[in-house]
Amino acid sequence: MFSRLRLSGPVLALSLALSCTTALPVFAADKPLDKAAVEQIVRDYLLTHPEILLEAMEALEKKQQAEGDKAVAEALKSNRKALEQNAMSPVGGNAKGDVTLVEFFDYNCGYCKRTHPERSAAVKGDGKVRVVYKEFPILAPSSKEAAKAALAANRQGKYEAFHTALMTHEGRLDSDAIRATAKDVGLDLKKLEQDMGDPAIEAEIKANMELAQKLGIRGTPGFVIGDTVVPGAIETEQFIALFNATRAAKKAGG
Numbered sequence: 001m002f003s004r005l006r007l008s009g010p011v012l013a014l015s016l017a018l019s020c021t022t023a024l025p026v027f028a029a030d031k032p033l034d035k036a037a038v039e040q041i042v043r044d045y046l047l048t049h050p051e052i053l054l055e056a057m058e059a060l061e062k063k064q065q066a067e068g069d070k071a072v073a074e075a076l077k078s079n080r081k082a083l084e085q086n087a088m089s090p091v092g093g094n095a096k097g098d099v100t101l102v103e104f105f106d107y108n109c110g111y112c113k114r115t116h117p118e119r120s121a122a123v124k125g126d127g128k129v130r131v132v133y134k135e136f137p138i139l140a141p142s143s144k145e146a147a148k149a150a151l152a153a154n155r156q157g158k159y160e161a162f163h164t165a166l167m168t169h170e171g172r173l174d175s176d177a178i179r180a181t182a183k184d185v186g187l188d189l190k191k192l193e194q195d196m197g198d199p200a201i202e203a204e205i206k207a208n209m210e211l212a213q214k215l216g217i218r219g220t221p222g223f224v225i226g227d228t229v230v231p232g233a234i235e236t237e238q239f240i241a242l243f244n245a246t247r248a249a250k251k252a253g254g
Contacts, residue, residue: 072216073227075214075216076224076229079214082211083211084100084102084132088151088204089132089133090132090133090150090151090154090160092130092131092163093123093129093130093131094128094129094130095130096130097128097130099129099246100130100225101119101123101130101131101132101223101224101243102131102132102225103131103221103223104208104212104217104221105134105136105221105222106143106220107143107167107169108140108172109139109221111220111221111232111233112167112221113167113168115234115235116164116167116168118234118236118239119223119236119239122236122239125240126243129243133150133159134211134212135151135205135208136208136209136217136222137205138219138220140172142174143173144205145173145178145196146178148205149162149179149182149192150166151195151196151205152191152192152195152196152201155195156187156188156191158187161186162181162182162187165185166178215229216231217229218231225242226242226245227249228246230242
């Protein structure tokens, strides 16, 4: 997710020195200042005008935010196919929808479980949204086990049923809970175990991790809707607004 960075001592000192140079008094060339004198002048100026500290911090934050936004925009552009068209990534919603929602999640994430019904309601209500699921197991070993089981379930055509069952499971997952859930949704457990060991499933999870890092998604849930990266849980109305904004942007772009 995007985050605001706090200035460290050296960076702040450098920023202030660069910001203050034009405001310092001009001295005659025949009276060079030593280091201690310069430091005293800077100190006195900052004590007299402390508001410059806030101005410097705000300017740096804006610059960092702009640089971060530009990097994410470039990452979205260069990784669009991996985001939306990876054959290994399960797809739900309307497969022919005019808007694609990409979701990064962890089955042990409370926020993912909280936003699941919100997202589901928005997708169902809209009717024209394609959903791409990106398994992003970062919270516990059982998260990765659940992710592998979900991708294996996709090979039996029951990904969304299994996904929903795991998302609505109360409490932390363990091996027994994962297999009990698989049995409840009618999965062939023997085939599931075999497919979970396929290197291709491990590769899909690794690719999702790398993709999330490029997009600045460091927690769950994370969503990509059009050209917007949403780092965190949102509600039904916000999903709907983003669907409509994405359509409007496509229409405006021709």
